[in-house]
Amino acid sequence: MTARIPTLDIQRFDTDREAFVAELGAAYREWGFAGIRNHGIPQAQIDRAYDVFQRFFALPEETKRKYHVPGSGGARGYTPFGIETAKGATHFDLKEFWHVGREIPRDSKYAEVMPPNLWPEEIPEFKEVAYGLFTTLDQLGSRVLGALALHIGLPQEWFADKTNFGNSILRPIHYPPITAPDVPNVRAGAHEDINFITLLVGASAAGLEVLSRKGEWVPFTAEEDTIVVNIGDMLQRLSNHVYPSTTHRVVNPPGDQARKPRYSTPYFLHPNPDFLIKTLPQCISADNPDRYPEPITGHEYLMERLREIKLV
Structure with missing residues (x-):
């Protein structure tokens, strides 16, 4: 019997905090992944976002490419099919995507590394819908980080002023139909995420697999009301691998x-x-001695990794 990645009810963070924090921490120490349900994000908001994103990806290729910014690492706007390649992989991933970043004042000290968003004029409601989902997931992510902080003996609000201007990204992805037989590419090659945590909302089909500590690929298709949340490399490094960043992929x-x-x-x-x-x-x-005696800033680490996956 294949082990199952736990799914936890985040409402227990308010009603049964100590037990919830212990269970969530244990799930992440073992898997680097967990499902979060009763997260409070209305299904109607998720459905509307997917409708808007699908309409964008259905636009003609030349229309979408108007929003591609060469040399930007795909930081904002559109990244066409056939560019991103998992670290160490021979073949590019079978996907195209869009990036929405945090809206910040243009006189912010972070403005140089956090460019303004692009918005597709062909879909007028794209901005409101996409940024609404960005904000909602940012708030949920802060709650998860609060629980993870408590689990390792930090104050619940420890992450708040470290992420309030985080260079976070909402990434709607389209994996087109695969029509050619025996393609060597996969929809997303085996990889670890770069960031603190990733929240995956409403994947429309099976395909996500997580590599267990025993070396088995474990499928993880969440129920409709569940958001998949996993640890990224930055939090793995910060926590000295107490919270592991687990290899995962999207198979064809x-x-x-x-x-x-x-x-x-x-x-x-x-x-x-x-x-x-x-x-x-x-x-x-x-x-568990310190694996990383040399510190690095979030931006330096991000750029290092974007070069490895061929986005810059």
């Missing part, structure tokens, strides 16, 4: 299922660009 479905498109929308929650990722003393022990 078998048979006729491959000829259907797949849509998903992850939210990558990042720290502020100048946040120094320096190993937490709470996560260093005789059994």
Whole structure:
């Protein structure tokens, strides 16, 4: 019997805090992944967002490419099919995507590394719907980080002023139908995420698989009312691997299922660009010595990783 990745009710953070924090922490220590239900995000909001994103991806290729900014690492706007490649992979991923970033004042000290958003004029409601989902997931992510902070002996609000200007990204993704037989590419090659945590809302089809500690690929298709939340490399580094960033992938479905498109929308929650990722003393022990004696800022780490996945 294959082990199952836990799904937890986040309402217990308010009603049964100590037990919830213990269970959530244990799930992340083991898997780096968990499902979060009763998250309070209305299904109607999620459905409307997917409708808007699907309408964008259905636009003609030349229309979408108006919003591609070469040399930007895909930081904002559209990234066409066939660019992003998992670290160490030979073949590019079978996907196209859009990036929505945090709206900040243009005189902010972060403005140089956090460009303004682009919005497709062909879909007037795109901005309101996409940024509404960005904000909602940002708030939910802060609650999850609060529980993770408590689990390792930090104050609940420890992450608040480290992520309030985080260079976070909402990424609507379209995986087109696979029509050619025996393609060597997969929809998303095996990888780890870069950021603190990722929140995946409403993936429209199966395909996500998580690599267990035993080396088995475990499918994780969440129920409709569940958001998948996983640890990224920045939090793994900050926590000295107490919270592991687990390898995962999106595989191509078998048979006729491959000829259907797949849509998903992850939210990558990042720290502020100048946040120094320096190993937490709470996560260093005789059994777990500091793996990262040299600290690095969030922005430096992000750029290092974007080069590895061929986005810059």
